Amino acid sequence: MPTKIEKDVISGRDTTGHEWDGIRELNTPLPKWWVYVYLATIVWALGMFVLYPAIPLGTRATTGLLGFSSRAQAMAGFQEMNALHATQMQEIGRMSFADIEKNHDLMEVALTAGRITFANNCQPCHGPNGEGRIGYPALDTDVWRWGGSLDAIQQTITHGIRSADPDARNSQMPNFGGDKLLTPAQIEDVADYVMTLYGKAKTGVDTSAGEKLFGDNCAPCHGAKAEGNRDVGAPPLASRVHLYGDSRAAVVAQITHPRMGVMPNWNHRLSPATIKAVALYVHSLGGGE
Amino acid sequence: MNVSHPKPEADVAPPTSLYANRVRVYPKAVDGPVRRVKWLVLVLCLGVYYAVPWLRWNRGPDAPHQAVLLDLWNERFYFFNVELWPQDIWFLTGILVLSAVSLFLVTSLFGRLWCGYSCPQTVWTDLFMLVERKIEGDRNERIRRDRGPLTFDKAWRKIAKHAAWLFIAFWTGGAWVMYYTDAPTFVHDFWTGHASTSGYVFTLLLTATTYLLAGWAREQVCTYMCPWPRFQSAMLDENTFVVTYEAWRGEPRGHGKRLAAAATAAAPLGDCVDCNACVHVCPTGIDIRDGLQLECIGCGLCIDACNHVMAKTGSTPWLITWDTVARQTAKKSGVNPSLGLLRPRTLIYLAVLAIGSIAILTGLMLRSTIGLTVAHDRAPLYALLEDGGVRDGYTLGFVNKTPRAADFELSVVGLPGAKLILSEISPKPETTATVPMPADQLRTLRVLVQAQPDHLVAGRESFDFVLRNRETGAKTTYHALFMGPVSHDR
Numbered sequence: 092m093p094t095k096i097e098k099d100v101i102s103g104r105d106t107t108g109h110e111w112d113g114i115r116e117l118n119t120p121l122p123k124w125w126v127y128v129y130l131a132t133i134v135w136a137l138g139m140f141v142l143y144p145a146i147p148l149g150t151r152a153t154t155g156l157l158g159f160s161s162r163a164q165a166m167a168g169f170q171e172m173n174a175l176h177a178t179q180m181q182e183i184g185r186m187s188f189a190d191i192e193k194n195h196d197l198m199e200v201a202l203t204a205g206r207i208t209f210a211n212n213c214q215p216c217h218g219p220n221g222e223g224r225i226g227y228p229a230l231d232t233d234v235w236r237w238g239g240s241l242d243a244i245q246q247t248i249t250h251g252i253r254s255a256d257p258d259a260r261n262s263q264m265p266n267f268g269g270d271k272l273l274t275p276a277q278i279e280d281v282a283d284y285v286m287t288l289y290g291k292a293k294t295g296v297d298t299s300a301g302e303k304l305f306g307d308n309c310a311p312c313h314g315a316k317a318e319g320n321r322d323v324g325a326p327p328l329a330s331r332v333h334l335y336g337d338s339r340a341a342v343v344a345q346i347t348h349p350r351m352g353v354m355p356n357w358n359h360r361l362s363p364a365t366i367k368a369v370a371l372y373v374h375s376l377g378g379g380e
Numbered sequence: 381m382n383v384s385h386p387k388p389e390a391d392v393a394p395p396t397s398l399y400a401n402r403v404r405v406y407p408k409a410v411d412g413p414v415r416r417v418k419w420l421v422l423v424l425c426l427g428v429y430y431a432v433p434w435l436r437w438n439r440g441p442d443a444p445h446q447a448v449l450l451d452l453w454n455e456r457f458y459f460f461n462v463e464l465w466p467q468d469i470w471f472l473t474g475i476l477v478l479s480a481v482s483l484f485l486v487t488s489l490f491g492r493l494w495c496g497y498s499c500p501q502t503v504w505t506d507l508f509m510l511v512e513r514k515i516e517g518d519r520n521e522r523i524r525r526d527r528g529p530l531t532f533d534k535a536w537r538k539i540a541k542h543a544a545w546l547f548i549a550f551w552t553g554g555a556w557v558m559y560y561t562d563a564p565t566f567v568h569d570f571w572t573g574h575a576s577t578s579g580y581v582f583t584l585l586l587t588a589t590t591y592l593l594a595g596w597a598r599e600q601v602c603t604y605m606c607p608w609p610r611f612q613s614a615m616l617d618e619n620t621f622v623v624t625y626e627a628w629r630g631e632p633r634g635h636g637k638r639l640a641a642a643a644t645a646a647a648p649l650g651d652c653v654d655c656n657a658c659v660h661v662c663p664t665g666i667d668i669r670d671g672l673q674l675e676c677i678g679c680g681l682c683i684d685a686c687n688h689v690m691a692k693t694g695s696t697p698w699l700i701t702w703d704t705v706a707r708q709t710a711k712k713s714g715v716n717p718s719l720g721l722l723r724p725r726t727l728i729y730l731a732v733l734a735i736g737s738i739a740i741l742t743g744l745m746l747r748s749t750i751g752l753t754v755a756h757d758r759a760p761l762y763a764l765l766e767d768g769g770v771r772d773g774y775t776l777g778f779v780n781k782t783p784r785a786a787d788f789e790l791s792v793v794g795l796p797g798a799k800l801i802l803s804e805i806s807p808k809p810e811t812t813a814t815v816p817m818p819a820d821q822l823r824t825l826r827v828l829v830q831a832q833p834d835h836l837v838a839g840r841e842s843f844d845f846v847l848r849n850r851e852t853g854a855k856t857t858y859h860a861l862f863m864g865p866v867s868h869d870r
C-alpha cells in the first residue's frame with residue numbers, strides 16, 4: 092500500500108509512496124512510445140492467435156486461418172523422405188554389391204537400412220552388434236560356417252539355415268551318442284583330442300586314440316586338420332571360436348547329441364533390396380571377407 | 381551542487397501521469413577538441429565496419445578468401461590467419477569476457493568513454509545527426525521549422541533527410557550480412573536477385589533497426605533500453621574521471637548585470653553565465669550542472685560548448701571538465717590532490733585482463749591443427765578370432781585444421797604386433813595406416829585393431845593411437861584401451 096506520496100527532495104519528482112528501509116521509489120512515468128510498443132506486441136499476439144492454432148480443445152486445437160499444423164509438416168517431411176528412400180532402395184536392389192560399395196551415398200543408405208533392419212530382426216539371436224552367444228554365431232569375427240563373403244551372407248539371410256525354404260543351407264551332424272555310433276568312452280577320447288586343436292587340453296593326457304577316432308569319424312566333414320568345410324557348413328574345430336562352447340563338457344555334449352541351429356529364411360519377410368542392405372551391414376561388422 | 385528543496389506539500393500529491401510524452405532533443409552543433417576526437421573515432425569505427433568485409437586474404441584454393449568471415453553454414457570463423465572451429469568457441473567466449481573486463485576497467489578509470497565515443501548507438505546517431513544538420517540546419521532552424529506549418533521547403537528537407545538515413549541504414553545492414561558471406565558475391569547476388577532469402581531478410585531487418593534506432597529512438601535507447609547505464613554505476617567510484625561541472629566555481633550562476641553584481645562583493649557570481657550552451661549541445665538533452673546522471677553518456681560535448689563561453693567571458697576554461705568526485709571535493713577547499721588511477725578496483729581489473737589475455741594468446745598459439753578422438757565400441761567389447769587373436773573396434777574422429785589436404789599416418793604404440801584395419805580405405809591389416817584427409821575437414825572412420833596379446837591382465841591393456849600429419853609433421857596421441865578375454869581364461 093502506498094503510504095505517503097511526497098516529492099523527492101533532490102529530483103523534485105513524486106515518489107510512489109512505497110518505502111523500503113527508508114528508501115523511496117520515484118514515480119517516473121514511462122515513455123509513451125514504450126506503451127505503444129507494448130500495445131503493438133498485443134496486436135501481434137492477436138494476429139498469431141488468429142493465424143495459427145491457438146485454443147486447445149482437448150485432443151485438438153483451433154486450426155487458425157493459415158491452416159498450419161506441425162504434424163502435417165512432419166508427415167510431409169516423412170513422405171518426402173520415404174520417396175527418396177524408395178528410389179535409393181530400388182537402386183540398391185538393382186545394383187551389384189561391387190557397384191554399391193563404390194557409391195558412397197548409396198553405401199551410407201544401405202548401411203543405415205541394414206543397421207535398422209538388423210536391430211529389428213537379427214539382434215535377438217546375434218546380439219546388438221553381431222557378437223553372438225552360445226548357440227548363435229558371432230558375425231563380427233573371421234569364423235564363418237557357410238562363408239563370409241557378401242554373396243554368401245546374402246544367400247544365408249535369404250534362404251536361412253535348415254529352414255523351411257527349399258534352397259536353405261542344410262547339413263546334419265551324425266548323432267554319435269544317441270545313435271550309438273560311438274561309445275561314451277570313445278566320445279570322451281575324441282573330445283580330449285579336439286581340445287588339443289585349440290590349446291585347451293590338459294597336459295599328460297594320451298590323445299592318440301581320440302586322434303584316430305577323429306580321423307575316421309569327424310575328418311570327412313571337419314577336415315583332416317579340423318579346418319572346417321563351408322560346403323557342408325562344418326565349422327573349423329581348430330579354432331578359438333566355438334559355437335556351442337569350448338569346455339570339455341560342451342564338446343562331449345555336441346558329439347553325443349549334436350545341436351544344429353536353425354536360422355529362418357528372411358525372403359518371406361524382407362525385400363531382396365533390404366536383405367542386400369543387411370548383408371552389407373553384417374559384412375561391415377568386422378568379419379566380412 | 382545547487383538543488384531546489386521543495387517541501388513535501390501534502391500527504392497525497394496530485395497523481396503523476398503514468399506515461400510521459402517524449403521531450404524532443406535538438407542537439408546543437410559544436411566544435412572543439414572533444415568534438416574533433418569524436419569525429420575521428422566515428423570515422424575510424426565506421427571505416428573499419430564498412431571496409432573489413434572487403435579485405436581479402438589468401439588461404440589457398442579450398443578456403444574462402446575473405447579476411448574476416450563468420451561462416452556459420454560451414455561452422456568456421458576466419459579472422460585473418462586465425463581459423464576457428466566450433467570446438468574453439470571458448471576463444472570467442474574468452475574475447476567477450478576480456479572485452480567486458482576492459483569495459484569495466486575503462487569505466488572505472490574514465491567513466492562512460494565507451495558510451496560517449498564508440499558505442500554503435502552513439503556512433504550511428506552522431507552520423508545521422510550530422511546528416512540531419514546538413515539538410516535541416518542547426519538547432520534553432522530545426523526547432524523553428526518543426527513548429528512551423530508544412531511548407532514545400534519543410535517537406536523536401538524531411539523527405540531528403542529520411543531518404544539519406546534509409547540509404548545509410550541500408551548500407552549498414554548490408555555490410556553486416558557481408559561478415560557472414562563472401563562480400564563481392566553477396567553484392568552481385570543481391571542486385572541480380574540471387575541472394576539467399578536470409579540474406580535479404582537480414583539486410584532488411586538491419587536496415588530497419590539502424591534507421592529506427594539511430595534516426596528515431598536515439599537517446600531513448602541509452603535512457604530506457606540499454607542495460608549498461610543501469611549497472612555501470614557499480615564500476616564508478618569517487619576516483620573515476622567523469623564529465624563534471626565545477627559547481628564550486630560556477631555557482632551562483634547568473635548573467636545580465638554581471639559586472640554590476642560582481643561589484644557587490646557581498647554576493648559575487650560564479651563563472652557560469654547560465655547561457656545553457658552546455659544543455660543545447662547535449663545529445664541526451666540533459667543539464668550536466670545537475671550532477672552525474674543516468675542519462676549522461678559522457679560524450680563531453682558540453683565541455684567544448686562551455687569552453688567557447690569561457691573564452692568569451694575571459695574566465696578560466698574547463699568549467700565543465702573531466703574530473704573525479706574526490707578531486708572536486710578537495711578543490712573546493714583549494715587543494716589540488718593527486719590522481720587516484722591506481723586503486724584496488726582498477727588493479728584487480730588490470731590483473732584479470734592481463735592474465736586473461738596471456739591465457740588466450742597462449743591457447744591460440746598452442747592450438748593444434750591436428751585432432752583425434754577415439755570411441756571404443758561398447759558392444760561387443762572385443763571379437764575373438766579363429767587363431768586366438770583379439771580384435772577391438774573403435775570409431776576414430778580425425779581432424780585436419782590446416783587449409784591443405786594431407787595424408788595422415790595412424791599407428792599404434794604399446795600393443796606389440798598390433799595391426800590396423802580401416803575397411804573403408806583398405807581392408808588389409810597393416811601396422812601403419814594412411815588416412816587421406818581433405819583440407820579443413822573432419823573425418824570419421826571405423827578402425828579395427830587386431831592383436832594377439834600374451835596376457836591381458838584383467839582383460840585389458842592400454843595403448844596409444846598416434847596420428848601424424850605427413851605434410852606438416854603435426855602429431856597427436858590418444859590414450860585408449862584394448863579389451864579382450866581375461867588371460868587365465870584362455
Ligand code: SF4
Pocket residue numbers: 623661662663664665666667668675676677678679680681682683
Ligand atoms: S551532459 Fe555533456 S557529457 Fe553528458 S551526454 Fe550531455 S553533452 Fe554529453
Ligand code: SF4
Pocket residue numbers: 630633651652653654655656657658659669685686687689699700
Ligand atoms: S555552457 Fe558553461 S557557462 Fe554556459 S550554462 Fe553551461 S556551464 Fe554555464
